[in-house]
Amino acid sequence: MNRTTRSDIKKYWIQDASIACGYIWLGAVELGVGVAFGAVHHTQDPEESERRETFVRNALSIPAARHVLAILGLGYPKENPAPKKMYPRENVVFYDRFS
Numbered sequence: 377m378n379r380t381t382r383s384d385i386k387k388y389w390i391q392d393a394s395i396a397c398g399y400i401w402l403g404a405v406e407l408g409v410g411v412a413f414g415a416v417h418h419t420q421d422p423e424e425s426e427r428r429e430t431f432v433r434n435a436l437s438i439p440a441a442r443h444v445l446a447i448l449g450l451g452y453p454k455e456n457p458a459p460k461k462m463y464p465r466e467n468v469v470f471y472d473r474f475s
Contacts, residue, residue, distance in 0.1 A: 390417065393445040404450050412449040
């Protein structure tokens, strides 16, 4: 289902697009913009993935030769969300061992 003929990039498109989404997310949050992630690509179900991609391509006039990994909804929130509870650092950071 790879739609690029460039063998040097087609195997990494999911990673590249995921990183791009993450940086867009971080930049938006830094500017006070809210973000919602909508997964489009479904690695476990090619038929579902194609259904989702086709829907998004049609809605946004994206050429069929392009994959769609996800859509990001961006906007200014009506309210500021409450701060999230943070776990104590010693519960999530470990040194010299996997836990």
